[in-house]
Amino acid sequence: MVLEFKDLFVSVEGNTILKGINLKVKTGETHAIMGPNATGKSTLAQVCMGHPKYNIESGEILLDGKVINNKSVDERARMGIFLAMQNPIEVPGVTNFDFIKAALQKRMKKDEHLRIGKFILKFEAASQALDMGKGLAHRFLNQGFSGGEKKRNEILQMEMLTPKFAFLDEIDSGLDVDALKLVGEHVTKQKSADLGLILITHYQRLLDYIEPDFVHIMINGQIVKTGKNELITKIDQEGYEWVKTELGIEEDEDKPYSLGNCPTKSLV
């Protein structure tokens, strides 16, 4: 399958965030999208998932050549798009088990039934592999989870729901070194010819464990450079300034005006 963004312009509350995104991801490929803060990386993931906050001004999101711009969030999910979120929501009273079970049942065809035994085994194995502790199935969805647990739970959901395209949005933030290694290696195990991965990250460290096939650098709502591993190394050593200089990119004009540090102090 192919997930494709064509000349995509996206705004939120009147501000244009994505300014002409062109990107093609095939199942079996792993793409990393890197870039400084607030350049639209997460927006791309969210708009692909169909978050109602974002407005597509022009351009298209295509899944196997079919435009999905107007599909609802749940339809997209059932078509095979997944988003491991930066800030997973806590849902008290709903167990992890019931939640994933409901999500899986929703994917079943009319006369299909979820095979509970198989499901439980897979759930427990994934839970163990991600070091989530034994009671995970009966804990409420993300409630009282540490930042790292929430991230690992996202990966577990991905594994259970077997999407075709999965965005991992800063899955590395909030993870310590050991957890990062665990998550990274676990995601790498999920890699297959049927899964397209899009990793969104600031840093190189996640990519030590999940090797991307393509690396894209996003600045000011555009993918300004695409390459391979050598880009990661350079970013890790030199940051993003060189990209801006090389390509002659200037700071956004509509950045909020800053008063600098503690202006009141100097007034007193």
Added chain:
Amino acid sequence: MSDKKDFDYNKDYKYGFKTETKSIRETKRGLSEAVVREISMIKEEPKWMLDVRLDALKTFYEMKNPSWGPDLSEIDFNDIIYYIKPSNKVEKDWQDVPEEIKETFNKLGIPEAEQKYLSGVTTQFESEAVYHNTIKELNDLGVIFLDTDSALKEYPDLFKEYFTKAVPYKDNKYAALNTAVWSGGSFIYVPKGVEIKKPLQSYFRINSERMGQFERTMIIVDDEATLNYVEGCTAPIYSNSSLHAAVVEIYVKKHAKCRYSTVQNWSTNINNLVTKRSIVEDYGHMEWIDGNIGSGINMKYPSCILKGDYAKGTTITIAFAGKNQYQDTGAKMIHIGKNTTSKVVSKSIATRGGKVNYRGLVSQEGDAENAKATIECDTILIDRDSTSDTIPTNIVKNFKGQIEHEATVSKVSDEELFYLMSRGLSEVEAKEMIVMGFIEPFARELPMEYAVELNQLIKLEMTDSIG
């Protein structure tokens, strides 16, 4: 969304069917001294009971409607039939219950539930119990489980000792009305040290339009005894309203434990104005598990008077207000004894323009040293048309008491929906899941069958709420 469907409450309220029945006897429409005398006469009551009824009627006329909550001025007391006798006697065998009435309870699944998981059942149709049975073991242990009218005849002294002691008829206008025209209800006495494992259940059904059901339930759990009591109620859909004004009096003796679970699911043409109160003695524990899904106007504040030292009160309550519903519910905890503890957990949900209030009172009296109370009330609003108020009153009259109060009001947010939908659930399913999770602390306390039922009810209400 794709799940949107036309919802017709009259069609989709599962219990909205009515049964064609002929009553054996009913009083003339409207309220009067003559009606009260007639009820007492039909029941062949002792004179003291008639006197109490007549006194209560006077009090009813004198008292005003509550000054808080929903407007009750619409209720026309002269447009109600106060007493309808559906059958000749209380039967012990379903085979002997009149066919149409039996059919009604069959549809409600009562005989089936009785066989599966209950120790005893009373079912009331209109004003009188029509069926009653308990398993033999209970009778052998000396447990009394009767409809309240039979209890008055068979155990007059015990009855008189407790009648109106927890809820005096001067307490409020509807307690007075109930005392004047009461009929039916359950009477339970659990002797010292007896622990009833499987629940006892009563089921109340209003069948007629513009009638009033005024059952009176009295429960006495003697020292070190345990009771688990479950109650359900439904009615058909009518355009004209009916009135349900029950009184429940519970006495929890030393070291005894009583749990009273109910999910009221009246149709929205029923105004439900109920007084429920318990008096708890030393080391006793009263638990109210109180679900409010149905009725148009609902005013209900289950209370615990924690009279003895170390007495304990727990109320877990939910209220769901949909279209044309006004739920004014809550809890009262009155700490009198030393070292008494209470806990209130309230979950309110409003959708489709419904209004839901939490109204609670926690009072720690002068002698209630070291009393501890916690109140946790959470509200969730599903749409912009729905409203909610939280109106707690917390009073501590000594220097050693402690009250913790927590309240939250939240809306189902876009981020929550986005998260759940991003895993493939539709908007309706996502909202349903959030609401089911929200009331989980209540649902987990219910008997399995009731929890399943509650689940379905909420789903039904939620399906309608999108659009």
